Each structure stands twice: as structure tokens, then as C-alpha cells.
Amino acid sequence: MENIADFKEIVDAIKEKGGEAFKYCYQCGMCDTVCPWNRVRSFSMRKLIRQATFGLVEVENEEIWRCTTCGRCQQRCPRGVGILEVGMANRRLATEFDVFPAHVKTIRGVSQSLASEGNPLNGERKDRANWTEGLSVKTFEEGMEILYFPCCYLSYDPRLKKVARATVTILNKAGVDFGILGVREKCCGESIRKTGNEDLFRRLAKDNIKTFIDSGVKKILVSSPHCYHAFKNEYAEFKVNFEVVHITQYLNELVNAGRLKLRGDYHKKVTYHDPCYLGRHNSIYEEPRDTLRRVPGLQLYELPDARADSLCCGGGGGRIWMDTPKEERFSDLRLDQVSDIGAEVLVTACPYCITNFEDSRMNRQDGEAMEIKDITELIQEVI
Ligand code: SF4
Numbered sequence: 001m002e003n004i005a006d007f008k009e010i011v012d013a014i015k016e017k018g019g020e021a022f023k024y025c026y027q028c029g030m031c032d033t034v035c036p037w038n039r040v041r042s043f044s045m046r047k048l049i050r051q052a053t054f055g056l057v058e059v060e061n062e063e064i065w066r067c068t069t070c071g072r073c074q075q076r077c078p079r080g081v082g083i084l085e086v087g088m089a090n091r092r093l094a095t096e097f098d099v100f101p102a103h104v105k106t107i108r109g110v111s112q113s114l115a116s117e118g119n120p121l122n123g124e125r126k127d128r129a130n131w132t133e134g135l136s137v138k139t140f141e142e143g144m145e146i147l148y149f150p151c152c153y154l155s156y157d158p159r160l161k162k163v164a165r166a167t168v169t170i171l172n173k174a175g176v177d178f179g180i181l182g183v184r185e186k187c188c189g190e191s192i193r194k195t196g197n198e199d200l201f202r203r204l205a206k207d208n209i210k211t212f213i214d215s216g217v218k219k220i221l222v223s224s225p226h227c228y229h230a231f232k233n234e235y236a237e238f239k240v241n242f243e244v245v246h247i248t249q250y251l252n253e254l255v256n257a258g259r260l261k262l263r264g265d266y267h268k269k270v271t272y273h274d275p276c277y278l279g280r281h282n283s284i285y286e287e288p289r290d291t292l293r294r295v296p297g298l299q300l301y302e303l304p305d306a307r308a309d310s311l312c313c314g315g316g317g318g319r320i321w322m323d324t325p326k327e328e329r330f331s332d333l334r335l336d337q338v339s340d341i342g343a344e345v346l347v348t349a350c351p352y353c354i355t356n357f358e359d360s361r362m363n364r365q366d367g368e369a370m371e372i373k374d375i376t377e378l379i380q381e382v383i
């Protein structure tokens with residue numbers, strides 16, 4: 001295959017794109033051992049890192065688009081290699097040269113939608129708050145307790161609007177003084193950044209930061225672990241520091257403070273899936289489990305590959321926008337595990353996980369008997 005430039009120029013280009021962390025790699029292969037891709041087909045991040053070291057990156061190679069940024073390899077790497085940075089640097093090069101293999105071309109449309117409408121789903125900006133229809137939701141004003149930032153998927157996707165609505169029902173029940181930004185809200189930019197489009201990420205981040213500051217926002221409640229990661233860890237690069245809380249943490253706070261009473265009786269076998277960007281990337285493991293355990297009657301079962309070893313759903317790193325052949329979906333493997341432990345309800349707390357699990361569920365023979373729920377949807381049933 002053709003290289004866009006030779007050796008040293010490529011090494012320098014990757015370093016410039018933020019991927020110089022490859023220099024500590026000693027090719028042990030631990031990253032490949034834990035990578036979920038190797039459960040469904042062969043894939044070698046070790047090889048991509050080696051190629052980067054020698055300046056042999058093939059930007060047209062679809063392998064550079066495979067990584068979901070799940071973080072398992074980086075957590076296990078004995079040399080502390082910034083593996084995700086190397087992967088992103090490769091994609092930044094490809095994006096700069098506008099080289100996208102067939103199944104990645106969807107990224108172009110996603111980028112256009114993000115740039116013009118502020119969301120990746122081709123939804124019109126004016127429709128962003130339509131999910132609130134019939135609910136009591138105020139526009140955020142300075143002095144309110146918290147800003148609720150539902151994210152693009154919860155604002156536009158019919159399945160995920162139910163999660164935004166469940167969240168609002170819970171907040172109202174607990175007497176939380178909250179508001180939303182409505183049409184002024186834009187995508188956090190986390191996932192488009194992972195596809196290598198740094199400019200678009202920075203534009204979205206700056207727009208959101210300006211809106212937060214202009215509106216007097218101090219504390220932000222998010223439903224998506226990807227928004228959580230962006231606001232908490234990535235927006236810090238812009239020298240701002242908003243208090244960010246994920247709904248799994250906030251629910252636990254509300255229950256602990258006695259503001260939310262869990263009254264119902266929930267006699268189903270439940271298991272919890274740790275989203276990569278909530279667990280591995282941000283160490284939030286206990287709060288969702290603690291809240292679920294407090295639901296009267298609920299039996300909580302652990303999946304294999306739980307907590308820091310959680311099996312990625314396949315949706316991070318911009319993969320949510322790319323086609324993955326049926327036989328290569330990690331979410332199918334996850335639902336096999338749910339079925340193996342005899343759980344009836346799979347609870348999670350991420351819009352990408354729910355999207356992928358619902359797709360997998362519909363293709364299963366036992367799919368009818370399995371429920372996929374955001375934690376708010378379950379809690380809504382017991383308050
Ligand atoms: S685990 Fe780390 S040191 Fe080992 S091959 Fe992967 S990146 Fe290199």
C-alpha cells in the first residue's frame with residue numbers, strides 16, 4: 001500500500017499529532033492479549049505502534065479505525081505507553097489527508113452534521129429540546145442547583161429520549177432545582193475527537209464552554225459517560241473547571257441524602273455493565289451498583305469481565321458511527337454473557353452501550369426475554 005510520506009516525515013508527523021508515546025513500547029504484545037477485537041477477529045495494536053515507530057503508517061489502512069478507545073490495553077501496558085494517543089495521532093493524519101476507507105466514510109456526514117447542527121445524528125438544531133414534550137422542564141438560569149445536559153443521543157434518538165425523560169421524572173420527584181440549555185446545547189465533541197478531528201472538537205468545546213459561562217453554570221449533570229469524560233478531563237485543557245457529575249453518581253447522592261425514596265419491589269435478576277468511559281476511564285464503579293442494591297427485591301448479579309475488565313460494547317472511539325459486521329460485534333458477546341448468568345435485565349448508563357445492546361438484542365432468539373435498561377429507566381419504576 002502507498003505511504004503518504006516516508007519514514008522520518010511520518011514519525012515526525014505522528015509526534016506532532018500527539019502520538020510520540022510509542023517510543024516506550026517494547027513490543028511485548030500484552031495490548032493484543034486483552035484487546036476485545038481478538039475475541040472476534042485478529043487485530044494488532046502492537047503492530048500499529050511498531051509501524052508508527054518506523055514511520056510506516058498506512059493512513060488508508062482500515063486497521064487504524066478499529067480501536068474503540070476502550071482503554072483495556074493502556075491499563076495493562078507494562079511500559080505505560082499512551083496507546084490511545086498513538087491511535088488518535090494516526091487518525092489525525094488520515095483526517096488531515098481526508099483519507100477514509102469505505103466503512104469509515106460515514107464520519108464525513110457526521111462531521112457535517114456536528115458542524116452545522118451541533119449533533120451527529122442529522123437532527124435539526126431547533127428540535128433539540130423536543131424530547132421534553134409534556135414534561136416539566138425549565139430553561140437553565142443562573143442560581144439553579146444544576147444544569148442537566150442530556151447529550152445528542154438522548155435528545156434525538158427515539159429509544160434514548162426515554163432515558164432523558166426518565167431522568168427528568170426522577171429529578172422532579174427528588175425536588176431538584178434544575179434546567180436545560182435546550183437549543184443552545186451542542187455535542188460535547190468527545191467522540192469526534194477520537195476519530196482524529198481535533199479542529200471540530202475544539203470548536204464544539206469552545207461553543208459549549210462559552211454557553212456555560214454566559215449562563216452562569218457551575219455544576220453539570222450528564223447522562224453520557226462520553227460527556228462526563230469530555231467536560232471533566234478534556235475541557236480542562238481550556239483552563240475551565242466545571243463541577244461535573246454523572247447520573248449514576250447523582251442518583252446515589254439523592255438516595256443517600258434521603259431525597260429519593262426507592263419504594264417499589266423489583267423481583268427480577270439484574271446485572272450491570274460498566275461503560276468504558278465511566279469505569280475504566282473515570283473509575284466510577286460502585287455508585288451504580290450501590291443504588292441498584294438498594295432497590296427492594298432486586299437481585300444484582302455480576303457479569304464476567306466486570307469493573308476494570310469490562311467488555312467494551314464497541315461504540316467508543318467514533319465506532320458508534322461506523323459499520324461493524326454482525327460477526328464482529330462485541331455487544332453480541334456481552335449479551336451471551338448476560339444470558340449465561342441468567343440475568344433478565346441488563347442495566348447500564350451510556351447511550352452508546354444501550355444502542356449497541358439493543359441492536360444485538362433484536363438479533364437474538366432469546367432477545368424478547370431480555371431487557372436493556374438505562375439505570376434511570378429502572379429507578380423510575382421504583383420511585
Ligand atoms: S502492551 Fe505496551 S509495551 Fe507491550 S506491545 Fe503493547 S504498547 Fe507495546
Ligand code: SF4
Nearest residue numbers: 035067068070071073
Ligand atoms: S483501546 Fe481497546 S479496542 Fe483499542 S486497541 Fe486497546 S484494547 Fe483494543
